[in-house]
Amino acid sequence: DIQLTQSPSSVSASVGDRLTIICRASQDISRWLAWYQQRPGKAPKLLVYSASTLQSGVPSRFSGSGSGTEFTLTISSLQPEDFANYYCQQANSPYTFGQGTKVEI
Amino acid sequence: QITLKESGPTLVKPTQTLTLTCTVSGFSLSTTGVGVGWIRQPPGKALEWLALIYWDDDKRYSPPLETRVTITKDTTKNQVVLQVTDMDPADTASYFCAHRLSFYGLTGTYFDSWGQGILVSVSS
Numbered sequence: 001d002i003q004l005t006q007s008p009s010s011v012s013a014s015v016g017d018r019l020t021i022i023c024r025a026s027q028d029i030s031r032w033l034a035w036y037q038q039r040p041g042k043a044p045k046l047l048v049y050s051a052s053t054l055q056s057g058v059p060s061r062f063s064g065s066g067s068g069t070e071f072t073l074t075i076s077s078l079q080p081e082d083f084a085n086y087y088c089q090q091a092n093s094p095y096t097f098g099q100g101t102k103v104e105i
Numbered sequence: 106q107i108t109l110k111e112s113g114p115t116l117v118k119p120t121q122t123l124t125l126t127c128t129v130s131g132f133s134l135s136t137t138g139v140g141v142g143w144i145r146q147p148p149g150k151a152l153e154w155l156a157l158i159y160w161d162d163d164k165r166y167s168p169p170l171e172t173r174v175t176i177t178k179d180t181t182k183n184q185v186v187l188q189v190t191d192m193d194p195a196d197t198a199s200y201f202c203a204h205r206l207s208f209y210g211l212t213g214t215y216f217d218s219w220g221q222g223i224l225v226s227v228s229s
Contacts, residue, residue, distance in 0.1 A: 032212070032213040034215045036216075038152075043203075043220065043222055044152065044219055046215060049206060049213075049215040049217075050215075087152055089154075089216075091212075091214050091215055092214075093157070093165045093214070094166075095142075095214055097144075097151055097153065100152075
């Protein structure tokens with residue numbers, strides 16, 4: 001199975017900061033990758049799919065890039081509501097998630 | 106508007122079988138391309154995909170759990186059912202059902218709508 005490794009596992013940041021989260025796959029997955037945001041006690045929310053396509057309704061400060069084995073999620077200017085956990089997911093069965101990145105103040 | 110809602114027991118005993126139901130609205134389980142998956146999350150831990158069922162009744166399972174998990178659907182009731190046998194305290198988690206994003210030309214499985222989740226504890 002394909003393993004996904006996110007870095008960092010946690011990060012402290014401030015409102016207005018630019019933040020990048022990395023997701024590395026154990027083998028080539030082309031562009032079959034998604035990013036989710038999960039706030040405490042809530043269900044995950046799809047942010048990006050196919051590595052770089054922004055899901056409808058997601059603010060443009062979020063962007064995704066990458067292909068093959070290395071992918072990034074970038075938040076251009078952190079807002080208070082962006083402090084949450086973020087997960088990557090590869091889109092070929094069996095679908096796997098990364099271990100998560102906690103973004104905190 | 107797509108909605109999903111999980112229902113079932115919140116407490117089961119070790120060795121019992123867990124049965125969870127996902128009731129969906131805003132789409133049909135028989136529409137080409139549609140899929141519904143189950144994902145779980147132990148408290149404070151990462152998401153783990155369990156199973157997915159497609160509109161044509163094709164099914165996919167997570168290899169580590171394949172012998173314990175069964176997914177089925179009832180199109181007339183708009184429900185997807187997950188069964189997990191031989192429950193263990195390590196199976197304590199929030200269980201989510203989610204809708205697979207689908208449109209012409211899209212390949213791969215991404216979950217664009219999620220239920221609120223149901224916390225299932227396993228304890229004697």
